[in-house]
Amino acid sequence: MTALKPSPTSSSAAPTIVWLRKDLRLADNHALTAAATVGPVIPVFILDDVFETTLGAAAKLRLKLSLEALSRDLAQVGAPLTLRRGDVLNVLRALITETGAKAVTWTRLTDGAALERDKRVKAALTGDGVDAESHGGFTLVDPWTVKTGAGNQFKVYTPFWRAVSIRDIERPLPRLKSITGVEGIRSETLADWRLDAEMGPATNALASQITAGEQAALDKLDAFLDGPAPRYADDRDQMGLPNAVTQLSDHLAVGEISPRTIWWALKATGDTPGHEAARKQIVWRDFAHHLLFHDPEMETRCWRREWEDFAWADENDAARKWKAGRTGIDVVDAAMRELWVTGRMHNRARMIVASVLTKNLLVDWRVGEAWFRHTLIDWDPANNAMGWQWVAGCGPDASPFFRIFNPATQAEKFDKSKAYRRRWLYQGEGAKLYKAMWPKSDVTLSLETPPLMVDLATTRRAALAAWEDMKQRRDEKASIEESA
């Protein structure tokens, strides 16, 4: 992480390639600023296997919209975005040959797939004699720098929050107003990438629900600070108040806004319980990346490994009904439609639907994780894996399996006015959007909901029994090992 030095041998410095990935912004972008400070810049986005295989259908569409916005923004400040598809190392080496670039910068990612790739790229470029330099900023703090008093990783959120909140969080860098670019670099065409292909006929409907780009993110942040921020601690759980939350999750996922920008904007504008609750949410995101960094298998394996023995069901008919929003549990079906139509879901609703899938339906959390990955525009590897495991009971923090949400009780508490359910069910605005998106679906826009697919009290008891079973098998296994 040494600072780039201007080339000592020529007055016109060699260009620097800025390899953009999930930092699609001009403000508080250390990789971009470091490069722009020393000479001409070649911003490049490379569509590689990691993007192609990790992103779901909705996230790919979201990425497309973000790249459109970034492309406009970069052209406006003088350094047009280059698009290339292929193996990252091949693309970077080709660009270096074409342009005589001497350095590559990027913003670090620490999830498993990206980390593997980036290590390989850094080693190879360094071997080539190219200055390869990674920068922080995707999270508030680098995941490996937060340690307990004993020097270990954190496994519980609250102490992690305390440790992060007393740290000196870096102040965001100002937005770059002018960047020296390089002329005549071949770029592929975004449309050719067909990033909307997987959304199929729902593409336009979903796109109409998205406001992409750095400016949109900053506008939403301002709107939040000017309005609901002081009441956020109480109102954030109210599913019928979509404007009580920041709505920044999809912007964060592609890096159109940095968490440090949000952190310092909250610090600067208020000291209410609402402002603190919002900062806590940003730190949850850091916590997720902290956990994933220390357990790179967390996306596919239970964080508490002993939970691999739990008798989860694989994809089944119950799971398919859950995905389709046909469970007969009104708040669940409403939430699953919100997910389809907007590519997002209220945080409280995410916990409720996840609890129903993993506990009342006893379906493997990975089925839900995969569905969210497919449908969320704000999909993030760490947030998604942590969230699902947290609810399923096999994840971190004090969330034992017997914390089983009662959807009816949750709806009564967090959708008392029924505004959320009305919006997404029956004749609500959201329900109409859903119907327009899936004209051939069997969803009727009537007051009728399907019958409850399961009895909540019975399935609750069954889930607790399954948990007892797992514990018993674990104990038996332990005693066999002991006697052996």
Next chain:
DNA sequence: TGAAATGTTGGGGCG
């Protein structure tokens, strides 16, 4: 960032 079951308490109706 549960929910249900169980335990405790205290006020009021009533004999």
Next chain:
DNA sequence: ACGCCCCAACATTTC
């Protein structure tokens, strides 16, 4: 006035 019972409200424990 007093004890008894009922039960709502709240607290604690258990799953």
